[in-house]
Amino acid sequence: MHFFKYIESRNNFINIISKPTNNIDIHNQQEVKILNMIQIDDAGSGSFIGGTCIGFYRPETNEYYFDIIPVELYNTDNFKKKLYLDDVVEIAKKAFKALRVSKSESIEICRGYMFERLKCWLTEEGFCWYVTQITGRIQEVVEKNFELYAVNLGLPNDYIKFTRFPFHFHKLLRWVLSDYENRINLCKVGWKSWQKIKDITPTLSYSQIQQSNFVCLKCGKHIKKGSDVAVLEFFSNKQNFIYLHSGCEN
Template sequence: MIQIDDAGSGSFVGGTCIGVYRPETNEYFFEIIPVELYNKENFKKKLYLDAVVDIVEEAFKALNVHKSETVEICRGYMFEKLRHWLDANGYCWYRTHISGRIQEIVEQNFMLYTMRLGVPEAYLKYTKYPFHFHKLLRWVFADYNNRISLCKTGWQSWAKYEGIQREVHDDVMKYSHIFCLKCGKHIRKGSRIKILRFVSNKEHFVYLHSKCHEC
């Protein structure tokens, strides 16, 4: 049996991880759809759906998938074109809820990928729903000029907040558990900081080392 799942399609930051898994032998293949396919121009063309087909085709060759093997694919919209490709190439497939080992692997690989993009490990592990759109806006706005290119800017939800006003003021850190969302390092309680404030779904605050904001 072959299982196909995705992770990151709902994350504003980064592309999307596509994973192909054979549970009987614990063989696994994954690839990332480049975030460039989610910019304003490419997103309209849905080129990311073509990328899914390319990745799965490469995975099937690498894993030597036979047409006698049953293929399970996630019910998500990411596999819209893949379903047609599977039909055209004579594979036996069906849509289902994907869970278990394949889901764990794909989600873990996407998390590692976002960490390589610069999202702090502590933010991903200790923030509730770290891939929520408005939570990720905090990380993006902490270093906007360098991070916006890492985002799915073709999304309509981004168009709504693209011109959002951001305010910055000086303060002193009152807490002992906060990390700077620009450098990812701990902010010492009592140290001078910059606080970036913006309002999207609610009021948000981004805490930065003073020197990080000035860089």
């Protein structure tokens, strides 16, 4: 659990919305003056690796609260029960307590399935909430925190920084299969996309690398041009090749 509170100039805020617009779904609107707004967003729900980061932000005071839905809630049994949606509610309860959210504040929720049960809870508790597209500072902060979390799990920072769509399922699959026994427990194995290919077994061969821009996806170190390498080959949505230092395949 993480809670940060600090103040910045209002000029630094991005896309602050002070009232609902015509294209959003408003629930439980009351005849009260809206003093503040709480924005709620998620990051990582589409990443095969890790849980999901849920973030809360009050633009007027620049206060943040974020927490991670544990990846264990995405195992086969828990995923079927959608227990991760229940955890969103539990995280929200802690966030609202930490931020001292009042019913005079409007709640802005990101579109998507992650907040389906949270919406029910907000309605039951009498909060005024609406769904809209979340952009700006909260989106940036939540996504960055998920990236830091993923790096802490072991995903190379350079992989995130220099790979286009680094959290794409099939790209993450290459990293997972580079050290399957130690990394599969970091993944959302309840996903249907994984269940379809969970019995995949890469074939092993050996070669010599002729380029200088490869990194061993097991140890994370650079592979020198001309080095002997172990090559793992598998098919998911296309033919994939994983290059490891000779010896890292063991």
